[in-house]
Amino acid sequence: MTHAPVQSPPLAPPPAPQAPAARTGYPGFHHGVSLLHGWVPQVVAFAAVLLLVIAFARFTRRWWLLWMPVCAVAGVAVAWAAWIFTNNQGLASDPAPVLLWSCVGLTAAGLVAAVVGLRTGGWWQRIAAILAVPAALLHTGVVLNQWVGYYPTVQAAWDALNADPLPHQVDIDALGGLRNTDMGTGRIVEVNIPESGSDFRHRREYVYLPPAWFAGDKPPTLPTIMMIGGEFNTPADWVRSGQIMPVVDDFAAKNNGQTPVLVFVDSGGSFNNDTECVNGPRGDAADHLTKDVPDYMESTFGVAGDASAWAVVGWSMGGTCAVDLAVMHPDQFGTFVDIAGDLGPTAGTKEQTITRLYGGNADAWAQFDPLTVMRMHGPYTDVVGLFDDLTAPKHNSGQQKMNFPGMPKVTEDRIGKGGRDGVMDTNEEGAAETLCDEGRKVGIDCTVHTTVGGHTWQFASSAFTSSFPWLTARLGIPVAGLSS
Known part of the structure; x- marks a missing residue:
């Protein structure tokens, strides 16, 4: 069954029948738990912010005068370096939202807080500081995904991670x-x-x-x-x-x-x-x-x-x-x-x-x-x-x-x-x-x-x-x- 080539359609064609509205959107994008909007991104953001607040909330003079500024400087430096690298390499067609760079910076700051804060604060603060790093990384990934729309649902991300058929x-x-x-x-x-x-x-x-x-x-x-x-x-x-x-x-x-x-x-x-x-x-x-x-x-x-x-x-x-x-x-x-x-x-x-x-x-x-x-x-x-x-x-x-x-x-x-x-x-x-x-x-x-x-x-x-x-x-x- 060989198909002969057809002539190119004219550039100003008469209106053609359109598919029903339900068929012209994104079939499959709204099936399953969304990663682009809804409760999952909100819960991830809440958990990351809560753990970071607990990780940073150390009530010692040395912490606020020495280590807190170190965390802040580290966060700003990493966020700035990531922004410069992305722009220098031409990795994005649209500039990333400010929230993404904020998440990158907070992740770096949280990592410093987890390292230097192991000997300060209560045990619950130390655990929170350790958990804050993967939580902040996950939140950064969610924000990045919201920016590019790479994985529309949790199921899509899981299938890709597991290389499902x-x-x-x-x-x-x-x-x-x-x-x-x-x-x-x-x-x-x-x-x-x-x-x-x-x-x-x-x-x-x-x-x-x-x-x-x-x-x-x-x-x-x-x-x-x-x-x-x-x-x-x-x-x-x-x-x-x-x-x-x-x-x-x-x-x-x-x-x-x-x-x-x-x-x-x-x-x-x-x-x-x-x-x-x-x-x-x-x-x-x-x-x-x-x-x-x-x-x-x-x-x-x-x-x-x-x-x-x-x-x-x-x-x-x-x-x-x-x-x-x-x-x-x-x-x-x-x-x-x-x-x-x-x-x-x-x-x-x-x-x-x-x-x-x-x-x-x-x-x-x-x-x-x-x-x-x-x-x-x-x-x-x-x-x-x-x-x-x-x-x-x-x-x-x-x-x-x-x-x-x-x-x-x-x-x-x-x-x-x-x-x-x-x-x-x-x-x-x-x-x-x-x-x-x-x-x-x-x-x-x-x-x-x-x-x-x-x-x-x-x-x-x-x-x-x-x-x-x-x-x-x-x-x-x-x-x-x-x-x-």
Whole structure:
């Protein structure tokens, strides 16, 4: 069952049928005990503050004149150092809330109080001082999670901690026994993609196979969407933190089991390795994504190999990767969705980026800079992109604020808590408009959809939910109720 490519939807389409409101939010995000709001964050905060107050409440002159100032200085110093390091490394697109740095500082101060206070105060104060440190660390983690929306529920955090199987996950060896059966829902398999075209050490990745993949005696030739997460990621983040599978399952059920295959890739190799999907000292991530992954998907799952049947979707750092991969490899990726990405691969300032990502090679920076790549490449043919951005649009004659068919507008009340201080990373602010404007000059058909909200996984999930029907149609699979 090979799907022929369809023509790109027009940029100003007639209104398309919208999914019911209950289907356009965050299925799964509000199931279970929330870590983003409600009683759990409040209880953790109360316990941490109470234990810290007890730990600091020593009624001796020496404590207040000597050790209390030492605790305060240590707390301020650690909070300041953490803030400087985060900014210097370009680790956040939105500035973190002040509460996060306060929690970091109080944790450090509590640790000093626990160490120096072991010989002062009552036994209950000593126990409180010791317990205050893990309590403050836990509270810091909760605040950090509220900022980025990484784990929406206690269950999601527990599943990730214990590396529990993903929804509908099966062993790859079991796929043969499921062929030509009525699956009801798709299946996720964990895969170990060989480093056939790169030298990039990576973690195990995941592939979602829709119900249509199991129909018939052999797999149909389906299109593929490459899914890339943000910085500090795991290949399972779109499933665990983004919780997109209920949306995909619901869509498949309404579309005769037909969706693209999804491959959740590893762009970092480890949780704290920010490659920005380029080749460099941090690993040849670009080669892995453009050589290893497509070859494996075609040979193992029989997916289509032409560019019209491949899309790349990325969130945050992954959004930057999506644009970069599409403009550098239009022969492989004909469609991209950039969700709150930067202007280009970044690891701090331009000078810091050249040093950190490219080992000081400015020519390598230019090879992976999407603006430079587009200008050098010249006219593109049948490359289409969507930018879902968090910044205010820059209205001009060449830029429009619109949606592709079937894309419900993302509203503020659907976005989780996050660093909403109105200040964006310099490489992200206006990036979508700039990239789309430059892309149009060289024949890339693109649009920018802007939304007010936080740089969180909840926003990423909503943006994917909105774009998935259009993506499916764009890749050649007919979508019920969606005009083309």
